[in-house]
Amino acid sequence: MSEETIPFEQALQQLEETVQQLEKGELSLEQAMETYERGVQLVQQCQQALQQAELKMQTLAQSLENTPDDA
DSSP: OOOOOHHHHHHHHHHHHHHHHHTTOOOHHHHHHHHHHHHHHHHHHHHHHHHHHHHHHHHHHHHHHTOOOOO
């Protein structure tokens, strides 16, 4: 499977669908392994997006702290 980057909300929705598929237990072993692998990729992508958002928020908060009060 290729590692495409999709918007966070779409990745999260796909991750939820992936978990539901796995929980049903109706997939063959091979399908379950592929689905699980895709789920891991989605988790990593979501974590990376959240980390980037957190860094951006920290940067913005620091820039606000460094702004003079009379600005």
